[in-house]
Amino acid sequence: MIDSVRPFSQVDVFTDQLTAGNPVAVVHDADGLSDEAMAAVASWTNLSETTFLLPPTDPGAAYRLRIFTPRTELPFAGHPTLGSARAWLEAGGVPRDPSGPVQECGVGLVRLRSSGGRLAFAAPPLRRSGPVDEADVDTLVRGLGLDRTAVRDAAWVDNGPGWVALLLPDAATVLGLEPDLRALAANEVSRAVGVVGAHPAGDEAAFEVRAFVPAMGVGEDPVTGSLNAGLGRWLVDAGHAPSSYVAAQGTRLGRRGRVHVEHADGQVWVGGWTVPGVVGSIAV
Incomplete structure (x- = not known):
């Protein structure tokens, strides 16, 4: 049974040529989806990661991101961070800082920046x-x-x-x-x-x-x-x-x-x- 229809993107990451990098599936406007629904979508896409864009809970963030593999949820992952940021920007997201958005996820806040069109994230501390x-x-x-x-x-x-x-x-x-x-x-x-x-x-x-x-x-x-x-x-x-x-x-x-x-x-x-x-x- 279909509960809702949400915007969806797939972005190839760490490449300048489609199909040569690592794709991430991105579900936009994911507020209201249950953990079970997110896990089911991630299992279905069968990509290394599927992400869900949500409203932030931290005022310093542009959005909140949840990241799922086909089997589990991750507090942080790198290529989903870059791909989801690109999807958010392509969908009309405007960061407070013109250098790039701030992402909220399981490890806290992650800064992103764009230089010459190439996105980069600030590596979080090692656990x-x-x-x-x-x-x-x-x-x-x-x-x-x-x-x-x-x-x-x-x-x-x-x-x-x-x-x-x-x-x-x-x-x-x-x-x-x-x-x-x-x-x-x-x-x-x-x-x-x-x-x-x-x-x-x-x-x-x-x-x-x-x-x-x-x-x-x-x-x-x-x-x-x-x-x-x-x-x-x-x-x-x-x-x-x-x-x-x-x-x-x-x-x-x-x-x-x-x-x-x-x-x-x-x-x-x-x-x-x-x-x-x-x-x-x-x-x-």
Whole structure:
């Protein structure tokens, strides 16, 4: 039974070419929808995330965002933040600050800015950081199908989804991974695992990134803002990366995601191009 018809958008994120990034489904004017209805829509779209735009409860925010995977709700996620901001702007939203809107979500307020048409979000603080226990690294290595000696460094970079990250020798090692997704989904270390490795000097992208979240109903996420936000803090602070760089993601999935990471004035900004792909309505 249809209760209402709401505006609906689908935006491709971290790409300047439709179908080459990571799409997010956005339901506008979602006030009044139940948690069960939101979860059902997210399961139906079967994208890595579906979001719902709501009136803010904080006077400093332009809108409130709820973010669902096919199986669970997240307090924060990066590509849905950028895609939902683009959808809100395209629908006529006008931010108080001309540089960009402020989003309210499960981790609090998240600032966005636009530069040359490319949106970026201010990375939220990490909920968990620091080294990963050796036994936990061993568990993740088995799920990823790696030799333990291939892990150059490991850290918690969790800003909401639960990310733990492993630094591998190079981009080729990252691209060559054939993980056991069932083992990763069943591991008790983290439901969100990211890997990163450097490209040769002079390449367009400094790093190759892959993200595995089978416990959330997504085997490999095409392009992941929250992971890259956590990596941006860790890799720079640990001396593994310059203060600004571009990361590639989605290559193994036939995507061409590009994530721009920049440290400026004590803040980590994570950005990319966004391309509206679908504009219409949804009956929920």
